[in-house]
Amino acid sequence: MKTIGVLGGMSAESTAVYYRELNRLVRERLGGLHSAELLIRSVDFAPIAELQAKDDWDATGALLAEAATRLEGGGAEVIVLATNTMHLNADAICDAIGVPFLHIGDATAAALKARGVRRPLLLATRFTMEKDFYKDRLRAAGLDPLIPSDADRERLQAIIYDELCQGMVKPTSQAEGMLMVERGRAAGADGVIFGCTEVGLLLSPGDIDVPVVDTSIVHCEAAVEFALG
Template sequence: MKKLGLIGGTSWHSTLVYYRRINELVAEKIGGWENPPMIIYSLNIKLMREQNISEINAAYLDIANKLQSVGAKAIVICANTPHMVFEHVQPQIDIPILHIADAVGQEANNRGLKKLGLLGNRPTMTGSFMQDRLKSNFQIETLIPEDKYIDECHHYISKELTQGKFSEESRNFFIRQMEYLREKGAEGIILGCTELPLLLKQENFDFPLFSTTDLHIQNAVDFILMKD
C-alpha cells in the first residue's frame, strides 16, 4: 500500500471523516487485519478564516514538503476550500496532490452529467479552483446560488457546520438553494463542503448529490491500493 499524506484541520470534523472512511474502505478491499499507512498534519483553522492567501500558500507548501520528506507518495487535502493552494503548491513538489474537483468530475462524466449546482462556503462557490478545473478538465458547467444568498451559505458553514452544529434551519436553507439550482438547470448538486454530506443525505433527495468528501476519499483509497 502506498503511504498517503493528509492535510487536515479545516475542520477537524471532516479530517476525522477522511481518516475513518479511508481505513474502512481499505479494510473492505483487503481485509480488516491491515490498515493503510497515513501521515496526518492538522493545522489551525484560524489560518483559513483569516484568508491571507500568501500565508495560506506558504503554509500548505511547507506542510506538503514535510509530508513528502517523510515518505508520502501523494497528498490529500481534507477539505474543499484549501484546494485554492493547488496551483501554487503542486508545481513545487514531486508527488501528486489528489484534487477534489477531479473526483467530482470523474463521477459526473461517468453519469453523463454536464451541468451541476455547487454549494459551499464563499471562497469555494466564488473562487476558480473548483469551477475552472471542472470546466477545463471535464467540460462541466457549474451553477451557484444567487448573490444575495452567498453570504448566508458561508455563515451556516463557517459558524455552524464546521463547528459540528447541524440544525433543521440550516438544512432547510440548503434544501431551498438546491431546489433553486435545479430550477436553473442543474442536473445534480455538488456538496462542496466536507460537512454538507453530514447535513444532507442522498436518500432524502430524488436527484444526484455529489459528496466531494466521499468521492475524494474513494480517489484516495484507489491511490493507496494502486499497483505501480
C-alpha cells in the same frame, strides 16, 4: 499499499470524515483487519480562516506548502488536501513537493461524468462558489456548474463557518440547505456537488432527487485507488 498523506484541519470536522472513509474503503477492498497507511498533518484553522477573510492567498499557500513538505518528509507517497476551498493553493503545494497530489476537483469531475451529470449545483464556501479556480477545473472537464443566488451563498457561508466547522448541525440549517437545492433544480441543475467537505454533514444524498457527489467521499476513493493500485 502506498502511504497517504492527508493535509487537514480545515476544518477538523471534515478531516475526521477523511480518516473514517479512507480506513473504511481500504477495509472494504482488502478485508479483515486491514486499514489505510496514513499520515495526517492537521493545521490550526483559525489563522487560515483569518487569512481567507483578508484574501491573502499567498500567505495560505506558503503555510500549506510547508505543511505538505512535512508530510512528504514523514513518508507520504501521495498527498490529499482535505478541503475544497484551499485547493486555490494547489499549485503552491504541488510546486513544493515531489510526490503526487490528487486534486479534489478532478475526482469530483470524474464522479459527476460517471453519473451523467452536466450542470451540477455547486454548494460550497463563497470562495469556492465565486472564484474561478474550482469552477474552471470542472469546466475543463466539460461540465457547466451552477451556483446559488448571492443571498444563498452568503447564508451557506455562515452555516459552514459558524456551525458545521464547529461541530454543529442544526435542523433549521438543513431545511435551508434543501431549499437551496430546490432552487438550483428549478434553475436547471441536474446534479449537486457537496463542494465543501462539511456540506456532507448538513445534507444527505438520499434526500435529493438528482445525483449527488460528496467531494470528500470521492476524493477518498481516488486516494485509496491510487494507494492500492
